[in-house]
Amino acid sequence: MKVTTRKIAAAAGVSPASVSRYFTGAEEVSQEIAGRIEEAMQTLGCREVPRKGRGKVILVLLTHLRFSFYSKAVEELLDQKREGWTFILLRYDPSAPETVRNFVSRMRPAGVIYFEEEIDNAILKYLQGCGIRTVMCGGVALNHESDMVHVNDIMAAYEGTGYLLGLGHQKILFLSDEVRKIGAGFQRLTGCRKAMEEQGLELAPEDVAYGPVTFEAGYEAVKKALARGQRFTAVFAFSDDLAVGAMAALYDAGLRVPEDVSVLGYDDLEIAARIRPALTTIHQPIDGFVKKTLDLFEQPAQELSSEILLQYSIAERGSCRRIDR
Numbered sequence: 334m335k336v337t338t339r340k341i342a343a344a345a346g347v348s349p350a351s352v353s354r355y356f357t358g359a360e361e362v363s364q365e366i367a368g369r370i371e372e373a374m375q376t377l378g379c380r381e382v383p384r385k386g387r388g389k390v391i392l393v394l395l396t397h398l399r400f401s402f403y404s405k406a407v408e409e410l411l412d413q414k415r416e417g418w419t420f421i422l423l424r425y426d427p428s429a430p431e432t433v434r435n436f437v438s439r440m441r442p443a444g445v446i447y448f449e450e451e452i453d454n455a456i457l458k459y460l461q462g463c464g465i466r467t468v469m470c471g472g473v474a475l476n477h478e479s480d481m482v483h484v485n486d487i488m489a490a491y492e493g494t495g496y497l498l499g500l501g502h503q504k505i506l507f508l509s510d511e512v513r514k515i516g517a518g519f520q521r522l523t524g525c526r527k528a529m530e531e532q533g534l535e536l537a538p539e540d541v542a543y544g545p546v547t548f549e550a551g552y553e554a555v556k557k558a559l560a561r562g563q564r565f566t567a568v569f570a571f572s573d574d575l576a577v578g579a580m581a582a583l584y585d586a587g588l589r590v591p592e593d594v595s596v597l598g599y600d601d602l603e604i605a606a607r608i609r610p611a612l613t614t615i616h617q618p619i620d621g622f623v624k625k626t627l628d629l630f631e632q633p634a635q636e637l638s639s640e641i642l643l644q645y646s647i648a649e650r651g652s653c654r655r656i657d658r
Contacts, residue, residue: 344373389418391630392442394425394433396449400546401574401602402619403448406471409623410446418627425449430456437463444630450474450516468629471622473640475515480638482625484645486517489615490524493569493597496647498532501656502567502595505529507541508554508575521571521599539563546571551578559586566656567595573602576612580652595653610651618643 342349351366398404410420423436425447433456436442444466450473457477460467467479473486497505507525510518526536542554551570558565559582568583570576576598580590590596590610598605598614605612621643629639 340377341370341373341379344377345369389415389444389630390440390442391418391420391627392436392440392445393420393422394445394447394449394452395422396425396427396451400572401604402471402546402572402600402617405600405602405619406448406623409620410627413623413627415627425452425456427451427453430459434459437465444468446470446626447479448472450477452477466630468626470626471617471619472517473520478638480629480640482622482629482641482643483517484617485642486520487524487527489599489617489645490521490569490571491528492524492645493599493615493647494525494528497567497569497595497597497653498528498534500567500595500653503532503534504565505540505567505569506555506558506563506565507536508551508568508570508579509541509543510546510571511543518571525569540565546575548574548578548581551575552582553578555579555582556586559588565594567597567653569597569599571599573598573600573605573612573614575599576614576652577604577608580608580612591652591654595656597653601648605648606650613650613653614648616646616648618645 338349338352342352345352345366347366347369352370393407393410395403395407398407407422421440421442423433426432430453437460442465445460446468448470450469454476457467457479461478469477469479469481469483471483473481473483494505507522509522512518512522522536522541529536542558544550544554551574555568555578568576568579570579576596580596583590583594583596588594596612598612599617600619601614601616605614625641625643
């Protein structure tokens with residue numbers, strides 16, 4: 334007599350869908366249900382059928398894709414060749430944290446990757462409490478207990494500011510993301526301030542414009558600075574999106590890059606080499622961030638969170654020039 338899924342389900346007192354999930358590995362089933370199914374199979378005289386492995390499910394939490402850095406990181410993630418791994422992108426809405434909890438209870442991911450420093454710490458603690466490893470890819474938030482993969486943002490911004498100072502620029506407009514935590518934006522400003530102080534210069538409040546690291550924010554920040562008559566010979570933007578927005582605002586104001594104003598970006602995305610003049614920028618190894626992040630999921634979890642620092646560099650192109658002081 335043929336033993337069907339329905340007969341196994343009836344004997345085990347579970348649904349046919351649970352039996353299907355047990356064999357296919359499409360979703361994890363509880364140990365209790367698995368035991369009941371295996372006991373029913375023995376009672377019915379079924380020969381042992383190997384279960385298909387579900388592989389390693391990695392959940393990627395995204396608040397949005399407005400920042401090109403996030404889009405590039407996701408692109409690199411999907412290009413990774415990891416046999417048996419499944420990547421699932423889930424939009425994280427701070428006002429509806431139950432979405433994450435519901436997903437985790439159903440899918441039981443092996444790990445969670447996120448990029449945004451503003452991810453709620455309560456959600457991260459929930460994930461870690463479930464035994465799920467969390468890794469922040471390409472950023473740093475010192476109040477998080479996740480593993481982190483990033484560059485030394487203090488030193489990268491310090492060297493970027495020093496690069497502009499070395500070209501003779503003392504009036505620099507800095508375009509930063511909002512500094513709400515001791516994260517990447519805070520650290521970059523710390524590095525910039527240190528470089529200025531070493532040259533006897535002050536980083537005044539009006540020298541920093543805060544906002545999203547987007548093209549629109551860069552455009553508006555430079556437009557407003559020019560409208561109030563602020564003098565600067567260089568812009569240091571904490572993302573390439575911000576930098577390109579700044580360049581657009583300068584162009585619309587009749588100013589030339591780099592003849593009138595130099596512009597330095599941060600990230601080294603594809604747009605940096607494609608725009609004209611090509612953008613000088615701080616290079617972040619986004620492919621390296623992703624690879625090291627995934628490598629962490631193949632290693633045993635440590636009692637203390639891991640922090641992996643990768644090397645940055647300054648990619649010199651055509652948007653900065655030397656001036657006479």
